[in-house]
Structure formats: structure tokens, C-alpha cells
Amino acid sequence: MREPVPEPAPEPAPATAPTAAPPVPSTPTESSPQPTPEPEPTPEPQPTPEPEPTPEPEPAAQPERTPAPERDPAPEPAPTADPTDDATSAPETDATAPITTPPVEPPTAADARRALQGRIALSDGDAVVSETVVYFVPDRMPADAPSTPDSSFEIATEDKQFRPLVLAVPRGSELRFPNRDPILHNVFSVSPGNAFDLGVYGPGSEPATTMDATGAVNVYCNVHHDMHAHVLVLDSPWFVRASDDGRFELTDLPPGPGVLHVWHRQAEAWSMAIEDGPIDPVAIELRIVRPQIPAHLDKSGQSYQRRDRDPYR
Known part of the structure; x- marks a missing residue:
């Protein structure tokens, strides 16, 4: 009969059960095997997807800005590379040698x-x-002396005068004598080496001659005594x-x-x-x-004052 005594001992065990009852319904016994749902709190590791710390890469982007100043020093080595380029181009400078x-x-x-x-x-x-x-x-x-100009020279007769009165020309130049007067003229010279006689010619005519010898050439009009000009023929430009x-x-x-x-x-x-x-x-x-006005005779060697003189012959 003493064996029933152990039966009351299980009663304290239910006493402990009511303590577990408040957290879980009458199926507490079943809940005790369900502590496995406790892994459900494992969603708490969901905070572990702490991508929120990903803002930390944002400061990583800030160091990306810092390389920008690093670019500043980068040009500094660039000039150092330039001298090396110069050294490499030194053989190329041989081509520039003709510049010197x-x-x-x-x-x-x-x-x-x-x-x-x-x-x-x-x-x-x-x-x-x-x-x-x-x-x-x-x-x-010198071999590179200026050459004789291609254009010819001229001394015009105008208002019974030669214009210009004095003219310098290179040897071998052509010299024209245009008549711009309404009257007749007869231009001539008896200077050695350049003597010429253009004959009597009227308004608008432009007879010419060539100055072949160096030296001074005195030019006169056979019709008008006071008309005179002077040409200096030179061998120098x-x-x-x-x-x-x-x-x-x-x-x-x-x-x-x-x-x-x-x-x-x-x-x-x-x-x-x-x-x-x-x-x-x-x-x-x-x-x-x-x-x-230099003293001179006409083209025939006669005085302009002779009464029987014909200036148009």
C-alpha cells in the first residue's frame, strides 16, 4: 500500500507545468517539442544583411575624390617623362641640324x-x-648686283624745256624723248660714245635712243638753243x-x-x-x-645765231 505514495510526487511536476502554461496554451506539452520554432527568431539575422553599413562604401567614394589631387602630382612626373622624350628625340634633332x-x-x-x-x-x-x-x-x-631695270627712261619736251633736266641711267638703257609740245623739236647729242640725232618730230611722237657708253651726255634741241638736258650713264646700279x-x-x-x-x-x-x-x-x-646753259653749237656744228640757219633741216 506504500507504493501509491510516489503518485503524489508527480503532482509537483504539474506544478511546474502551470508555470510553463502562461507562455503557451493548454498544449504546452506540444510546445515543448516546438522550441524548434525558436529558429524563427533567426530572422533576427535579417539585420545581418546589414547592407546598411553599405554607406561605408560611400566614404570609399570620397577617397575617389582624393585621387583627383593625386592627378596633380601625376603631371609632375609627366615633365620628367618629357626630358626622357627629349633624350629619345635627340637623334631626331639630327634632322633639325640643318636649321642651324x-x-x-x-x-x-x-x-x-x-x-x-x-x-x-x-x-x-x-x-x-x-x-x-x-x-x-x-x-x-658682286655677282648678285641688281640688274638693269626692264623699263625704259624718258626725258620729255614740254614748254620748250627738257623734263627732267638731269637724269642718271644704267649703261645700255633705252631713253625716250616724247614730244608734249604743240611744236616741232629735233633732239640730238654729239657726246662721244652716245651721239644721236632723232630728227625733226612733232607732237605726240616718242623717238628713242640707247645709251651705250658710260659718262655724261649733253642733250640739246636743234630748233631751240636754250633747251638742254644732261644724262649720266653709269656702270653701277x-x-x-x-x-x-x-x-x-x-x-x-x-x-x-x-x-x-x-x-x-x-x-x-x-x-x-x-x-x-x-x-x-x-x-x-x-x-x-x-x-x-652751256655754250654749244647746233647739230651741224654751226652757231644758232646764223641768219641763214634752217633749224628744221
Whole structure:
């Protein structure tokens, strides 16, 4: 009969069961095997998809901005690469070597060309300083000397005068004498080497002749005694007439020594040796020794004053 005593012992076990009853319904016994649903709280690891920390890559994007300054130093090595490129291009500079040749070019002789300036004064007579011709003759004519211009020269007859009164031309030039007067003229010269007679010609005609010899050529009209002109034929392309105040300038003169000449139809010829190198300005005085209208005869060697003279023959 004492064996039933153990039966009350199970009663305390239900006492513990009521404690578990409040969390679970009358099926607590079944719930005890269901603690397995406790893995359902495993969704709590859903917070583990903590992609929310993914904002941390956002600061990673910020370092991407920092490389931008890193680009600044990048150009600094770039120049260092440039010298290496230069070193590599050094053999290529051999092609540029001809660029250094221009200073060695023969045309550098042009750099040695010079200019000559000066002023002329006339004394002891009635003359016009602008009728002075200044020219330079080098001791050795350079191969690249300016050539004779293709165009011809002219001295016109107008108002019973020659215009211009003085003219310098290179040797071999053609010289025309257009008649711009309403009357007849007969232009001639008896100067050695360049003597000519254009005959009687009327308005609008333009007879011409060639200046074959160097030197001064006196030109007259066989009809009108007071008409006279003076041509200076030169073997040099470097010549110029003086200005109204006597100033002159010769440019592009070749290097080397030579002679400076000054010519005026009423004065004695003047000359000066010029050495190689720069040329200082010169002051020149010419003394007038001839009248404005030189004494001369007609083309036949007769006086213009002869009564039986026929100016149109």
C-alpha cells in the first residue's frame, strides 16, 4: 500500500507545468517539442544583411575624390617623362641640324651690305643742288648686283624745256624723248660714245635712243638753243639724286672697298675712296664752275645765231 505514495510526487511536476502554461496554451506539452520554432527568431539575422553599413562604401567614394589631387602630382612626373622624350628625340634633332645652317648660308653676305648717307653743299655759283647725282662703284662688282631695270627712261619736251633736266641711267638703257609740245623739236647729242640725232618730230611722237657708253651726255634741241638736258650713264646700279636740301642716302651697298662719286653738271667731278666696313656720314662741298646753259653749237656744228640757219633741216 506504500507504493501509491510516489503518485503524489508527480503532482509537483504539474506544478511546474502551470508555470510553463502562461507562455503557451493548454498544449504546452506540444510546445515543448516546438522550441524548434525558436529558429524563427533567426530572422533576427535579417539585420545581418546589414547592407546598411553599405554607406561605408560611400566614404570609399570620397577617397575617389582624393585621387583627383593625386592627378596633380601625376603631371609632375609627366615633365620628367618629357626630358626622357627629349633624350629619345635627340637623334631626331639630327634632322633639325640643318636649321642651324641659316647663319652659315651664303646669303648672310646680304647682312654685310651697308648704307651711306651724306649732304652736299654748292658754292660760288647759281645752281640747283637737287641736280647732283651720287653713285658708288665697288672695286669688284658682286655677282648678285641688281640688274638693269626692264623699263625704259624718258626725258620729255614740254614748254620748250627738257623734263627732267638731269637724269642718271644704267649703261645700255633705252631713253625716250616724247614730244608734249604743240611744236616741232629735233633732239640730238654729239657726246662721244652716245651721239644721236632723232630728227625733226612733232607732237605726240616718242623717238628713242640707247645709251651705250658710260659718262655724261649733253642733250640739246636743234630748233631751240636754250633747251638742254644732261644724262649720266653709269656702270653701277647704286646711284641716287640729292634731295632739295642736298641730303642723299645710298642703300644696300655691297661689302668691300669702292669709290664714292659725286657729279653735278656745273661742277667739277668729286670722288672719295670707301673702305670695307661701316661708312660714316660724309659732308661734301662742290664748287660751281659752269653756267646753267652751256655754250654749244647746233647739230651741224654751226652757231644758232646764223641768219641763214634752217633749224628744221
